[in-house]
């Protein structure tokens with residue numbers, strides 16, 4: 282290991298010990314035998330609320346817990362800084378001793394490149410959980426570790442709404458830095474389109490303000506490739522006034538539907554009829570899953586409409602016309618949608634510590650035949666692999682009117698014209714043998730190839746936060762964006778400290 286005694290003890294320059302204790306405890310460098318000793322050295326004088334944890338500690342598993350345990354990052358230590366100063370100190374310590382680290386918000390990142398971090402340091406941002414709405418400015422400022430579910434009530438109570446992701450559990454800032462795709466990209470845009478400014482700790486341990494007017498190049502880059510550039514301690518977003526309507530506005534029609542296998546072709550035909558004409562207020566997530574009652578694949582569909590039930594029913598008429606056997610329609614306030622959508626499926630999608638191996642492709646064209654073929658392949662997979670019946674296809678079809686009203690050049694995110702994020706999620710029991718993961722890998726890649734063919738894109742395009750990790754950087758970041766991204770990577774993170782999430786090169790081409 283790089284921090285082996287011999288190597289570290291060879292460091293000769295004295296550490297900048299600021300505390301008074303340096304006289305009575307051994308000098309810092311005498312103690313640095315391993316990562317643990319480096320972090321616990323008294324001279325660090327962490328804030329009293331900053332916590333450290335190590336493998337074997339009761340709190341370690343909790344602090345480092347992740348949504349998926351497939352190819353996860355592995356840590357030798359975790360620090361949960363209580364202050365921005367302690368984030369800075371940690372980053373400087375990491376730079377000085379060449380410690381590999383990952384800053385984590387809510388632990389929902391799932392690309393396999395995160396797993397390239399081994400024996401590293403987790404800089405856990407969960408203490409950065411503040412949320413404050415500025416009523417007169419119409420903004421909200423959140424800490425770097427805040428989750429989707431933490432933001433919605435405060436925002437709604439203050440008379441506002443904001444674009445979010447589709448589940449309650451991911452980090453709000455973590456989702457933002459990829460783009461933040463979600464149901465309301467037709468009327469509100471992507472989450473990056475709400476971003477006003479962030480405070481960011483750079484690779485060399487400086488705190489910078491990043492906005493349209495302060496470090497604008499970096500502001501461009503963090504909106505689409507943010508995991509490559511720094512640690513965001515807080516972020517400010519522009520809010521939207523609650524969308525007008527009955528009951529004080531902000532009402533969302535939620536339609537949950539079960540579609541049996543014998544109706545899947547009709548369903549996908551109806552879904553295809555929305556290709557290129559998804560109404561701005563409408564959003565659909567179609568989950569292909571194993572239906573235990575039927576003993577076969579089935580579809581659990583969630584359609585949401587920002588507005589009244591009457592308008593919502595009109596907007597999704599082609600689906601309702603199919604007369605699916607189970608249709609449950611309700612109208613709920615915007616901030617209750619996470620808890621309602623998909624027959625209340627959110628806790629299942631949000632469960633931590635599960636093996637989940639994901640592939641994905643963006644589409645700007647919906648093809649019923651591609652979706653039906655994928656449905657059939659999942660049916661075969663479920664019968665061949667009963668141990669992996671927790672696997673699902675999550676076909677997210679969202680409108681893009683507001684997302685595409687922002688010029689493509691304004692942000693690093695390259696796929697504003699996408700009309701769907703197709704996600705292929707494979708999950709299996711930890712006790713199964715490697716044949717399951719081999720089959721999942723094969724099918725994941727195959728489905729991705731299949732969707733690319735009718736996607737309307739010339740090549741695979743994938744949302745960075747949904748990338749498996751085996752894609753080419755062009756397929757993630759877009760060929761047009763890479764020269765500028767690489768130049769910015771070179772100036773802000775030349776040593777590639779932020780290397781574990783689909784890392785950018787420092788030179789392109």
Ligand SMILES: Cc1cc2nc3c(=O)[nH]c(=O)nc-3n(C[C@H](O)[C@H](O)[C@H](O)COP(=O)(O)OP(=O)(O)OC[C@H]3O[C@@H](n4cnc5c(N)ncnc54)[C@H](O)[C@@H]3O)c2cc1C
Nearest residue numbers: 385386387388389390425446447452455456461462513782
């Ligand atoms: C169940 C589920 C639902 C999802 N739904 C959506 C969705 O609807 N829309 C969408 O866009 N994405 C969605 N995602 C993807 C999610 O946004 C990304 O995985 C995101 O990176 C998760 O952030 P996190 O803080 O939870 O994860 P972590 O694993 O903690 O972090 C993931 C990456 O983000 C970086 N990061 C996190 N916080 C910060 C910060 N404050 N400063 C700098 N870097 C940071 C980390 O360094 C790491 O590279 C979903 C993921 C899951 C598992």
Ligand SMILES: *[C@@H]1O[C@H](CO)[C@@H](O)[C@H](O)[C@H]1NC(C)=O
Nearest residue numbers: 339340342343344345346407
């Ligand atoms: C992890 O810590 C959080 C915050 O202290 C706590 O709410 C939660 O219950 C803990 N979880 C486990 C599994 O210990």
Ligand SMILES: *[C@@H]1O[C@H](CO)[C@@H](O)[C@H](O)[C@H]1NC(C)=O
Nearest residue numbers: 283378379380381382399401
């Ligand atoms: C820093 O660590 C990485 C691996 O974690 C290693 O590849 C690299 O050579 C190290 N650099 C120095 C200067 O020790």
Ligand SMILES: *[C@@H]1O[C@H](CO)[C@@H](O)[C@H](O)[C@H]1NC(C)=O
Nearest residue numbers: 413414415416417418419420
């Ligand atoms: C809220 O925003 C206004 C307008 O931008 C600003 O003047 C004020 O200082 C902010 N209030 C707080 C508490 O930050």
Ligand SMILES: *[C@@H]1O[C@H](CO)[C@@H](O)[C@H](O)[C@H]1NC(C)=O
Nearest residue numbers: 540541542543544574575606
């Ligand atoms: C479709 O399948 C469901 C059960 O999943 C069954 O009740 C229904 O009768 C079938 N319909 C047709 C037309 O076969």
Ligand SMILES: *[C@@H]1O[C@H](CO)[C@@H](O)[C@H](O)[C@H]1NC(C)=O
Nearest residue numbers: 646647648649734735736737
């Ligand atoms: C879009 O999907 C339709 C329906 O399957 C298909 O006919 C068409 O070829 C696709 N378009 C592109 C550009 O792939």
